[in-house]
Amino acid sequence: MKKVFKYIEPIWLGNNNKLSIRRVLALVFSIDLVRNTSHIIHRWEMGKSYADVAMLLGLEAALIAALLSLTTYSAMINKKVDNQSNAQVPPPEE
Secondary structure, X not given: OHHHHHHHHHHOEOOOOOEOHHHHHHHHHHHHHHHHXXXXXXXXXXXXOOHHHHHHHHHHHHHHHHHHHHHHXXXXXXXXXXXXXXXXXXXXXX
16 A cells, blocks of 8 residues: 555655645645536436536636646746756866
């Protein structure tokens, strides 16, 4: 069980191996999206409108995409800054 936990741990950890709020929120909203979709498929009453549910699912999917894109963007910017700072370090003198 510990191996499985270590395998999926990067899902919620950031680049510095600390808990990432964006990744955790994206994970929580993804689980909620799957739960809501399952509820609609299995327990929705016949004759009831799907319009409100479709809007809710669309908003949740957009929120998940926004959180993950912010995470990706910040990781790219951090990598770019790290590369620039490493390139500006002068070589050690002998």
